[in-house]
Each structure stands twice: as C-alpha cells, then as structure tokens.
Amino acid sequence: MKVAILGCGSMGFNLAKRLLSRRHKVFIYNRTKNKILPLVKQGAFLSESVNAAISKADFVLVLLTDEKAIRDVLFNRSVKDLQGKMVVQMSTISPDESRINFKKVEALKGKYLECPILGSKKEALSGNLLAMVAGNKSDFNKARALIKSFCPNPRYIGPVGKAASLKLALNNLIASHAAGFSISMGIVEKNKIDLNTFMDILRESSLYAGMFDKKLNNWKKRNYGSANFVCRHLLKDIRLIKNESLKNNISTNVTVGIEKEIIKAIKNGWGEKDYSVIFNAINNL
Template identity: 40%
Template structure:
C-alpha cells in the first residue's frame, strides 16, 4: 500500500527533524513554515516546500501540526478560509503541546469542518525525532493501532516505535498526560538546580553530592544530562528552549486551576522559568533555569553571552 501524502505545518526545532524522518521513511511530505528559510534544507532532504499552509494541505490525507500553540493552530488551519476548506476528509494529527481543553475545542472545530482530529503529543527532543524513537501519547475516539492500514498508524510508527506509542483515551487525555510530563521536566530541573546551587554556595564538593544522589532513590538521569551545563553555566543550543518550558508550565497551571487543584507549586515553577526568560535565556537550553535560582556570581557573564548567541535559534 502506498504511503499517504502528508502535510507538515511547522518546521521549527522538532518539526524539521520529524519532516526529515518522514521523508526518509518513504512518505511524501509537503512542508510549510512561517519562516520560509527553514524550508530550504528540508527540500534537500526530500520534502516539498510550500508557500502557504493551504498549498501544503492540498492533496494530503494527513495534516501534521507542529505549531507553537493552540492560537497558532487556529490561525493557520481554521481562520484561513482556504486552509479550512481543505480539512474536509482529512485527518489532523496534532503533535505539539497544548492544553486538554484547547485540544478538545480544536477537535470540535475540525469535526465541524468534516475533518478527523487526533492528538498525539510527543516526549523526546531532536535526537529522538531524528531516529524515530519518540514517545507518543494518543488521544482519539479509537486507538489508531486498531486500524493499521489507516493513515495515522504508519506515521506514528515512523516517528516512534510500537512500544513507545501509547493510546491514552479520548481527545484531551493525551494532552493532559503530556502536560503532566512537562511539568515534571520543570520540577526536576528546578529542584536539582536549587540543590546544586546550595551545594556550590556552601563549598561542599559537587562530586560527593552527585555520588550520594546517584546511589539514592532520589536520582533521575536528567540530573547528569544537565549537570555540566549548570556547572559551566554554558547552556548552548537548545533541544528544548526555556521559552517553551515556560509556555508548558503556564498551560499546566491553567489546567490544574480549572481542575480545582492547588496551583502553588506550578505557579512557583513558572516564576522561576519566567525569571530565566527575563534574563535573556529564552532560546537557551532549559537547564538555564539554574541562573534564576543560583543568582549572580562568577559565570553569569558566560551565560548571558550564550543567551545572546542563541538569539533567533528557536522554532518558527
């Protein structure tokens, strides 16, 4: 069976890698991005650059969304009459991080336009997208695995692996799980930053602290992944930039508040990430939250230089 033609809207940090992965897996990919220059390397990888979202959607059976947020999605596929008219008979595969209520509202609008909506947010960064090993959470009326010859399942297999594709439930449930996981990214990174900062300020040896931490039930692998960046205060190019973490923490806070939960913790997390963004570290790796908790001191100039060097490197 021939692979379907796919429209991929949004070729930022993750979208570009996913586009390359799909093209190399035999799919015909019609790509669109607001920043046209980001499409040029994808043409060399086998994708077809398109001047508008509607042009990318024309002839495609699946429209993959890797746009910044729900307002951007609505602007691109629902508020543009030419794009909205092309939703009829198509499957919209929403793979970015948005709120559960936002996803449910988009699903209703896509359905009203005679399209089918599936949410499939991913956990992982650019290396996983490139290798096709993303963790994928699916929210839909039915598990796409039950329709292996349908348009969605082959795409998910190309971007993840069968063991990494998890059907969660109806639309909204996968979006909630994704936000819950991203809240943990913020919690773990800020918690580790705070502990590491106190160890450094006290003069205790960091290697002793890490040895004890690694041998305990408190350890998480992300600590070692971010340790050197924090010690060097050199956050480099971002697989997942600080500004996107801030968006996700704020989304989690809003959903938690709507669910009647106490939001003191996500509010505090958001304040820390916001402080890092305010220091000009928005396009740096999210380990830059260390700057917000550690405070001024030796190395702060290097962090600022990295922030300035990273300007303009984010998605779209």
C-alpha cells in the first residue's frame, strides 16, 4: 500500500521501519529533515513538503506531538485537498480536538479515522501496537489491512471521539501507576526494606501491573536516559486526562497532584527523559 507518514519522531520513525519491512511504499515527512535520513537508506521516500507526501499516498498516518502540531502540518494552508485520502490520526489528542479534525478532513474531501495506540517504540517496530479505531465502520474496514501491519488485533470502538477517550482512560493508568509505584518504592527504600521482598509480594498479589517490572531498572538505577515516552508528553496527556475528567464530572484531585509532580520533573530539566523520571520528582531526588 502507499502510505504517507507525517511526523517521524520516536513513534513515526519506528512505524515507518515496520511498514517498510511489510513492503509498503512509505512516503515520509518530518519538520526536521535530517532526523529521517536513515529511513531513506531503508527504502522510504523522503518528501520535502507535506503535500508531496500526501499526494503520493492513499493512507496518511499522522504521528505528531499534539493538536497544535497537527494544525501546523496537516491543516496548514498548502493542504487544500485530501480527496481519495484516508487520514489515520494516531497522535494522542482530546476527543473534542479529534472531532474537529474529522470535520476539517471531511471539508477537504478526505476520510478520517481516529487511531490512538498503546505501546511504544519496540511495539511499533515489531508490529505489536494496540490500536483503538473510531470513525465510520466502512472506513475502518478499508484501513484494517494496513492497521494490521502494526497491530495484530485492531479494535473498532465507535464514532470519532470514543477511541480518543479510551486512549486517555488507558494513559491515565500509565501516569497513576508510575506515580503510585514511586511513592511505594520510596517508602520501601527509605525504611531500608529489601526491594526484592517488596517485589516478590507485589508480584504475587492482585496489585501487580506489568509496567512495574518494565520500569524497575530505571527506578533502581535512577537512569531515565533512553526514553520510550518522554516526560513532557506525559504532561500533555495528564492535562488531556484532567480536561476529560472535568467534562465528565470526575474529580481531578489525584490528576492535579500527578500533574504537579510532572511539572516539577520538567522544571528540573527532565522533560526529555523517560516519563518514569516522575519517581525522582516524587521522591525529591
């Protein structure tokens, strides 16, 4: 299939590699061109402009930071026509932003699917992302084979907005598990309790979540250098979660507390580090 990727950061870059390995024709666009030159060596076609990428493709995958970046790239003044193109919007944005984007794409005569993803660089590269898809069911059916190139079991959620809400519900657990574990590990360490004993009991209990072991080495070594999902993106997401909670009359006390710790981490200069660095903020390191 002919696929454009707008935004080749951590996720877009690895997704491009995955699609190339599945023999798709991949047209890449990134604001900072030199970051994507390695993809050209692997067979991707480098596009000098957004339009150049879109014009060659049937599917347009969007993997940009946030709504502002989507406005700057997909809805900049030079993109006047999306006729015959299926936009698959994979960045984490709010349901309301996504519904607006849906209308904008329709006004440009294109089709729009909302397709947020769970999983990170490794899962993008190996094709094991968890994709939640919202939009018209017939569009989902058209895009299903492409989405299956990077997600074994794409799930259709319903009309535009629903998958974005579901993604925020799941990302809330990234933030709250990381924050909760940081407090618990802090108590264990400060009381000189054996960490292995704590982990053994935790693993045997119903409190356990896989992400605890996934990030344990980062926390033990206080090493957050090789980021999968950077701390500044968690701030974006916690604010999206806060707004979604406010809209749905859900208390934001816990969310605001986590937001403060993320802000503290960013003020300490850790915005580009893996989000698990929230441990250092919470433990005043």
